[in-house]
Amino acid sequence: MGGYGIAALLIAAIGWFLLERARRRTHPVPPGRQADVELPHEAEWELYHNVLSLCSMKTRVCLAELGIPYVGHHVDLIETGAYENLRPGLLGVNPAGTVPVLLHRGHPIYESHEQIRYAARFAPSGATSLVPADPEERAEMETWVDRTSLTNPLEEPGKSAANAVPGQTLPLFCTMVERVPLHRIVEGLLFHFDKRRPLMFIVFKIVGIERLPRLGPVPAAISETRGLLLGFLDELEARLDEKGGPWIMGEQFTLADVGWVVIFERIRQANAENVFLDPADRPAVAAYWARLAARPSYRAAILDHPHPIIDYGRRRIAEAKADHADVRALLEGE
Numbered sequence: 001m002g003g004y005g006i007a008a009l010l011i012a013a014i015g016w017f018l019l020e021r022a023r024r025r026t027h028p029v030p031p032g033r034q035a036d037v038e039l040p041h042e043a044e045w046e047l048y049h050n051v052l053s054l055c056s057m058k059t060r061v062c063l064a065e066l067g068i069p070y071v072g073h074h075v076d077l078i079e080t081g082a083y084e085n086l087r088p089g090l091l092g093v094n095p096a097g098t099v100p101v102l103l104h105r106g107h108p109i110y111e112s113h114e115q116i117r118y119a120a121r122f123a124p125s126g127a128t129s130l131v132p133a134d135p136e137e138r139a140e141m142e143t144w145v146d147r148t149s150l151t152n153p154l155e156e157p158g159k160s161a162a163n164a165v166p167g168q169t170l171p172l173f174c175t176m177v178e179r180v181p182l183h184r185i186v187e188g189l190l191f192h193f194d195k196r197r198p199l200m201f202i203v204f205k206i207v208g209i210e211r212l213p214r215l216g217p218v219p220a221a222i223s224e225t226r227g228l229l230l231g232f233l234d235e236l237e238a239r240l241d242e243k244g245g246p247w248i249m250g251e252q253f254t255l256a257d258v259g260w261v262v263i264f265e266r267i268r269q270a271n272a273e274n275v276f277l278d279p280a281d282r283p284a285v286a287a288y289w290a291r292l293a294a295r296p297s298y299r300a301a302i303l304d305h306p307h308p309i310i311d312y313g314r315r316r317i318a319e320a321k322a323d324h325a326d327v328r329a330l331l332e333g334e
C-alpha cells in the first residue's frame, strides 16, 4: 500500500473514532425519577441491570422483597464480558452509562439508593412495607441505607460499606478478566468515561492474580478497604446485638437490610467469607447473613441470576490463595 493508501486508512480510522466517540458520549444524570424523560417500555416496571453489579443486585433484592414484577434487560459490563453499557442502546436509557436503571411507566430512576426508596414508596398495594411507619425510626433507617449506598469508592472508600467493598472486589476482577478478550477491554480504553477502569482491567489481565501482591498501589488499596469494611461490620455487629435482631431495625425487615445482602454476597463471590463473616469473630453478623440468604428474595435476586464467569473468578481466587502464600497473606491480612 502506498503513502496515499495509508493516509486514507488513517483518516478513515480517525473519522470512525470521532463519530463513535460522539455517539457514545456520556454525561452525569441527576438522581431519582426523571419526570421529563419517557422511554419506550412494555411493562410498568423494567430494570436495566447486570448480574454482578452491586447496585443492580440491591435493586433486584428490593423488587423481590416488594413482590414487584418487572421486565429485566441484562446489560453486560466488562466484568461479565463486554462494554454493553457504552453502546447506544444503554446510553439511550442512561446517558451516564451505568446500571442499574429502574423504569417506572417509562420514566427512568437513577441511582440504586433512589430506586429502592422509590420502589418501596410506589409498590403495589398489599406489598410488605420496607420502611418503618415511625418518622424517627425512618430517619434512623436512612442512616443505615447510606452505609450501603455506593457513591464514589475510589475517592471516598470510607464513606460506606458499599464504597469499601469494591477494594475487596479487585481480586475477583483480576480473575474474572482472564476470561474476557483483550479487544473487548480496549473498547473501554477508547470510550469509557473513566479510563482508569479499562486500564486497570488490562493491567490485571496481563499480570494475573499471582502477581497482585506486587502490583503498585493495589495491595495498599486491598488492605485499607479491608480495615474499613471490618469497621462497618463491627458497627453492624454492635447494632444487631443492641437491637436483638433479627433485622437492623428490630422486628421489621427494611431497606436497611436490603443493602447488606449484596455486600455479603460480594464477600462470598470474592471468596473472603473467612475474613469478614467468621461466626467466631462476629456471631451476630454471621447469623444475620444466614437469615438474609434464607429469604426468598436472595434466591430470586441473586441465585437465579448466575454467571459462569463469577464462579470461575471465585474458584481461581481460592486456587491462588491455596498455592501462593503471598496472595493468601494479601487477601486475608495475615
Ligand SMILES: N[C@@H](CCC(=O)N[C@@H](CS)C(=O)NCC(=O)O)C(=O)O
Residues within 6 Å of the ligand: 053, 054, 055, 056, 077, 078, 085, 097, 098, 099, 100, 110, 111, 112, 113, 150, 151, 197
Ligand atoms: N451510584 C450508582 C452507581 C452506578 C454504577 O457505578 N454502576 C456500576 C456497576 S455497580 C456500573 O454500571 N459501572 C459500569 C462501568 O464502570 O463500566 C448507583 O447506586 O446506582
